[in-house]
Amino acid sequence: MGQYVFLIRHGKPLFPDNKSFCIGSRTDVPLCDEGMKQTQAWIPYFDFIESIYCSPLLRSKKTAEIIASGRFPVQEMTALREINVGLWEGKSFQEIRRQYPDLYQKRGDNWAVVPLGAETLDQAADRMQQVVLKILAKTAHNAVVVTHEGSIRALMYRLMRLNPRIDVMFRQPYGSVTVLNYTDNELIVTAVGKLPDDSPSIKEIHELWDDYGTPVNVREHCLAVWDECWRISNYLLDRKVFVSQKALHAAALLHDLCRSSGRVHPQMAATILRERGYMKVAKSIEQHHCIPEIKREINEASILYLADKRVCGNKKVTLEERFASSWSKCLTAEAKINHQKQYNAAIRIQRMIEQEEGKP
16 A cells, blocks of 8 residues: 655744744744644554654644654754745734735635745745655655645645636645655555544445445444444543544444454454554554553543444343353463453453442
């Protein structure tokens, strides 16, 4: 499936007096508290990468450092800077409309129009395309790149062959991710402006089932797992333990998307969801067969793991029944050890949920 580049727009900056203004490559402001929280939401979802790249600007560097959390190096690259906005730098949008009414109107009709002294879309696109390819050449793995909205937009303009006179100038929320797939020496945009909690729609889920040939019986199993996830999550929500039912719904319906591919199907499905920018859903799906040691609070991944173990085919079963039926398939000592680990993990999660439910 090639290499993936996860382009993240930095978190919300700290604007003076909480008033937004036009900032480009020459304004260096830190993240505000909201921007820090937006960035922290990504921490659990990028443990599969080996390095992260960012621009030298404070808002980009801090975003990258928070996501990395000491797990992998952060590398600054000047070419990842924000686009140069020329004479509009540091001005409020009210000032810009007042001082440059004609130019402001022209930019509204054609977002390739730039202020005097600014970087053009083509110049920024050239810069971003070159630096992304340079990053990909440095690693055989996927890469996270923290940069800025203007620079990401310029790259999308190039890769998606957008017409600034006709196509809407898409916006990307602070702390959102845009995904690129690098295959056969070509960068392809697979997702734009996704947030950590975003999930595929019902329509998209059915399209994925069809595209990857998920059999009817597997779809029925996924629906039964969702019923169990829904039951567990509602118990928890009643007790003020909050999880994303939307993300859990998508993860339950798609956890066996690639079931016909055998033991690697969790990883394959997770890759497909990451390509579309659904990072929380991908994480839960990836762990539904083998979840790490449960040390923290209950989350979507642990609920899906337990629900999947409580369903055999499309029927509700106990953990003991489910694991007893699969024991005969363990033909090696290693398989038996892993089987026991999976059972122990399910029991731990079940006990954590029972405690939340107020049971002994």
